[in-house]
Amino acid sequence: MLLNDLYAVIEKKIKKHLPESFHELEDAWIVGGAIREIIVNKKKDIKEIDITANIKHKDEIEKIFTKKYGESHKVNKKFQTLRFQSQKINIDITYFENSIEKDLLRRDFTLNSIAWNKKFGFFDPLKGIKDIENKKIKYSKKESIKNDPVRIFRALRISSKHKFSFDKDLKKEIKKNKHLIMNCPGERIRSELKKGFNINSTNFAKLMIETEIFEILFEEWIKTKECKANSISKMNVQEHSLKTLGNLKKITSSPGKHYPRWASQFEKITKPKWWMYLGTLLHDIGKPETICVKESKTTYPKHAQIGFELIKKDIEKLKFSNEEKNGIEKIISNHLRVSQLANNEREPTKKATNKFFRDLGDLSLFFIFLDLADASAYPKKVTKEILTKSHLKIHDFLFESFFLKKEKIMPKPLLNGEDLIRIGYKEGPKIGKVLKKITDLQISEKITNSKQAINYASKELETQ
Numbered sequence: 001m002l003l004n005d006l007y008a009v010i011e012k013k014i015k016k017h018l019p020e021s022f023h024e025l026e027d028a029w030i031v032g033g034a035i036r037e038i039i040v041n042k043k044k045d046i047k048e049i050d051i052t053a054n055i056k057h058k059d060e061i062e063k064i065f066t067k068k069y070g071e072s073h074k075v076n077k078k079f080q081t082l083r084f085q086s087q088k089i090n091i092d093i094t095y096f097e098n099s100i101e102k103d104l105l106r107r108d109f110t111l112n113s114i115a116w117n118k119k120f121g122f123f124d125p126l127k128g129i130k131d132i133e134n135k136k137i138k139y140s141k142k143e144s145i146k147n148d149p150v151r152i153f154r155a156l157r158i159s160s161k162h163k164f165s166f167d168k169d170l171k172k173e174i175k176k177n178k179h180l181i182m183n184c185p186g187e188r189i190r191s192e193l194k195k196g197f198n199i200n201s202t203n204f205a206k207l208m209i210e211t212e213i214f215e216i217l218f219e220e221w222i223k224t225k226e227c228k229a230n231s232i233s234k235m236n237v238q239e240h241s242l243k244t245l246g247n248l249k250k251i252t253s254s255p256g257k258h259y260p261r262w263a264s265q266f267e268k269i270t271k272p273k274w275w276m277y278l279g280t281l282l283h284d285i286g287k288p289e290t291i292c293v294k295e296s297k298t299t300y301p302k303h304a305q306i307g308f309e310l311i312k313k314d315i316e317k318l319k320f321s322n323e324e325k326n327g328i329e330k331i332i333s334n335h336l337r338v339s340q341l342a343n344n345e346r347e348p349t350k351k352a353t354n355k356f357f358r359d360l361g362d363l364s365l366f367f368i369f370l371d372l373a374d375a376s377a378y379p380k381k382v383t384k385e386i387l388t389k390s391h392l393k394i395h396d397f398l399f400e401s402f403f404l405k406k407e408k409i410m411p412k413p414l415l416n417g418e419d420l421i422r423i424g425y426k427e428g429p430k431i432g433k434v435l436k437k438i439t440d441l442q443i444s445e446k447i448t449n450s451k452q453a454i455n456y457a458s459k460e461l462e463t464q
Contacts, residue, residue, distance in 0.1 A: 006122070013038060017049060017091065018030075019064040021064050023119075028052075028061065030117065031104070031112075031115045039132045049089060049091045055095040069084040069086055080094065101123075103115075104140075105126070108148070109144070109151075109154075110131045110140055111158070113125070114128040135165060137158055137166050138167040146176075152174050153189070153213075155170065156207045159203075160206075163203075178213055181217070189217070193278065194275075206242060217318070218311050224287070225237075227291055229287075229378065231296075232381070232382050233379045235378065237284050247376050252369055262399045276327065283331060284307070284335075285332065287303045289306060304334070308332045315328065330363060334367060337360065339374075347397055350408070357410055358410065365402060372387070415457060416435070420435075430461060431461070438453050
């Protein structure tokens with residue numbers, strides 16, 4: 001791309017977000033990701049802008065940005081980064097005391113060490129523009145990775161997003177210093193994982209595996225390379241898990257293509273969260289620990305049940321939220337639930353269907369997609385044996401239950417714990433057990449109104 005073209009794109013995509021008086025400051029620059037993204041794809045909208053400026057401009061900059069965007073807040077203690085934001089843009093501002101050149105040389109990669117301002121145009125001391133055009137990721141200085149190993153994830157993310165390759169020297173530094181990752185705060189690593197899986201989950205995961213970063217985060221992962229995925233195929237668990245993730249991404253991106261009958265209904269459901277893709281990659285993590293070979297037949301008894309316990313300490317070290325931790329546990333522990341329903345070769349009862357949706361909650365539809373992705377990740381012969389017509393009918397049955405018969409399958413409670421406590425019964429586990437029985441009786445239509453529910457509860461609680 002010619003520099004004149006870049007100027008035009010900056011005018012259109014970036015300049016409009018900045019106060020006009022900002023461009024009058026001679027030592028204030030737009031840097032980093034926004035410049036990189038415009039060079040890579042001039043049509044892409046910019047959602048984040050990084051600014052670095054001489055400390056002498058500090059008061060003036062904060063005054064003009066506060067006037068345009070209101071109050072700021074700090075987002076990085078080390079560099080004292082200030083963030084101004086609106087619904088359309090985040091603007092992060094840092095300051096330097098020496099020169100713009102020294103500021104750029106301290107940055108992670110050459111493609112992030114490019115600056116621009118209206119007065120001087122582009123300042124590119126490390127030839128980052130050329131590296132972007134050549135689709136190469138190079139470090140700004142040799143110590144870049146060693147000084148901050150979390151930068152490895154940033155390199156993986158950029159590579160997975162734009163299909164850039166690592167310079168040979170950067171590859172060496174990643175290999176040499178990858179073990180230092182676990183000395184970094186778990187919160188920072190989790191943040192980078194979230195960004196990577198959100199941008200391109202399959203490519204990001206593949207690069208983490210190729211660079212052996214993933215096995216540093218999750219020690220059990222290294223065993224998946226030597227463990228067969230099933231009795232028939234030559235594929236190992238690692239290959240199968242990565243292929244499952246790739247399949248899942250395609251299915252969740254356009255579910256209507258795989259299940260045309262429900263295409264209009266899928267428009268109402270939310271897209272998977274990043275940790276669901278991570279959970280998918282880890283879904284068979286328990287197989288190496290449970291593999292059992294008898295008479296040439298390979299099985300993995302209880303691999304779903306023990307899988308999460310094998311990585312629990314790793315998840316906790318990375319400071320995942322309770323939602324993320326519990327969600328990943330649910331994915332690993334229940335990834336066989338749909339196939340277990342399908343293996344009965346008959347339509348599930350109302351009670352079994354209710355239990356499926358009640359246990360899996362908001363993730364219910366995700367597990368149907370995961371079942372298809374998992375089965376399709378084996379060689380074609382194995383996939384055909386799993387995804388029989390009766391198996392796929394269960395998928396359809398579950399979608400129908402969720403979209404068209406939800407009130408029958410998951411009826412609204414006729415009674416809750418507070419109702420029973422108000423009547424005079426003591427709070428405790430007995431109430432929970434009785435309420436569960438009432439739900440089962442509702443599903444079988446043996447209890448149809450609140451009066452019947454109260455009578456049943458009273459009878460049960462008085463006899464216990």
